[in-house]
Amino acid sequence: MLGPECLDASAGKVLLRSLPPSKLDFEDAGAGGSKKKRGEMVTEMMKATGNFDGACKLNPGLMGVGVVIVSGGVEIGSISKCAGEGTSSVAEWLALVTLLELAQERGVEVLEVRGDSLMVINQMTGRWKMKAEHLRQYRERARRLLSQFRQVSFKWVRRSENRRADYLAVSCLRGKRRAA
DSSP states (O other), X not given: OOSOOEEETTTTEEEEEEOOOOBOOOOEEOTTSOEEOTTOBXXXXXXXXXXEEEEEETTTXXXXXXXXXXXXXXXXXXXXXXXXXXXXXXXXXXXXXXXXXXXXXXXXXXXXXXXXXXXXXXXXXXXXOOOOGGGHHHXXXXXXXXXXXXXXXXXXXXXXXXXXXXXXXXXXXXXOOOOO
16 A cells, blocks of 8 residues: 555545645745745645546547546646557556646646546555456556655546546547557
């Protein structure tokens, strides 16, 4: 496991990674004109919610990945891309990795990961064992990316709550044909 894990049963989330606030070396004039001193604790963190989804045209077949990140009610990033050929399980794992990479690029420090794949959510939180050896590489990549965040939580959502990511994953597959 990645470290201390606490279950928030009321919200249905598992907190996987929580690190203390860091000290940053900078001076900044705030809105009121006051300056933050060098080494002062910074508690304002960029928080976001990220949704991921993987799609497969046939299974196995062409894979699509869709991710969207929202912070403060504003979409700060999204990706829709084709990801070669594979299974729907691989597509879901690729979507999670893509989400974590995008969140890191956007400077997100506290991330709630949401997806409609019970397999990925439960395997990332340790609730389910990973039986498929070929998927371990994706879980390991995702775990390495988690260390870049101060806090990450995982939440399973219904497909109806994951529409934007689903749309992005499927839209890149429209009109694509499997290689002969």
